[in-house]
Amino acid sequence: MAKELTFKQGMKASLPTVLGYMGIGFAMGVVGKGVGLSVWAIGLMSILVYGGSSQFILCGLLSIHAPLLSIVLTVFLVNLRHFLMSLSVAQTFKNEGLFIRIGIGSLLTDESYGVVITEILRKQPVTASWMYGLNLTAYISWIIATILGALFGGFITDPAKYGLDFALVAMFLGLFLFQVEIPLKKQTKSTVQILVTILISLIVLMRISTAEIAVLGATLLGCLIGVMTHESE
Known part of the structure; x- marks a missing residue:
């Protein structure tokens, strides 16, 4: 231990x-x-x-x-x-x-x-x-x-x-x-999905809101994808 x-x-x-x-x-x-x-x-x-x-x-x-x-x-x-x-x-x-x-x-x-x-x-x-x-x-x-x-x-x-x-x-x-x-070593597919979600949502949100809101929104979306992929495993 x-x-x-x-x-x-x-x-x-x-x-x-x-x-x-x-x-x-x-x-x-x-x-x-x-x-x-x-x-x-x-x-x-x-x-x-x-x-x-x-x-x-x-x-x-x-x-x-x-x-x-x-x-x-x-x-x-x-x-x-x-x-x-x-x-x-x-x-x-x-x-x-x-x-x-x-x-x-x-x-x-x-x-x-x-x-x-x-x-x-x-x-x-x-x-x-x-x-x-x-x-x-x-x-x-x-x-x-x-x-x-x-x-x-x-x-x-x-x-x-x-x-x-x-x-x-x-x-x-x-x-x-x-x-x-x-x-990346243990859950490559799930981790890549989360990272791609965060990246895309951050780019989109940066165009329609402030940087602070974009970071928070991208984080929440990444968390949502993480929970969904974890429950489906």
Whole structure:
């Protein structure tokens, strides 16, 4: 029987995410400083909001002096996908206390979700301790990276020259390959059907709605196809 995963192992599993966060978080700090935010404001935003896409959008809205209500609603909509991610991993921690589960859900990101789902697919005994090691390591690294970007970003005139603009894309590709490796081996037909459904629906929905709605819609359609193919097996 496999041993339960520990906090330290969770920290180790977070290293690919940390490497990606250092690049994109640094860029976030540079952008925040560019729209007039102080180092303290950028650090506080990373602590409270903790969302790469949300923080970039927030900075963009601040730069055009958007109304506060529109900023709040936009950030809420962008992060709404986390509700779906939290639901999909909730059963794994159903025996944990309420506050422990709230802590796990509050720090869950796209990247940490990809890591935990990979471990679940591998039938690893994921624990709350391991999840906190994963989440807290990523969380702290994001805060540090954004603050460093705010402090020293002015010395880098061309972030793309160092590949910082590609850091997040590379991280997502790595996590995606690890995540689909097992499903492709065990249920190739079903997995391909889900991926094709998500891709097509995302392209169609992007043409008739916002990017946030398109992502949510494509995710729900992918889940529907996954349930239908699983029940038919």
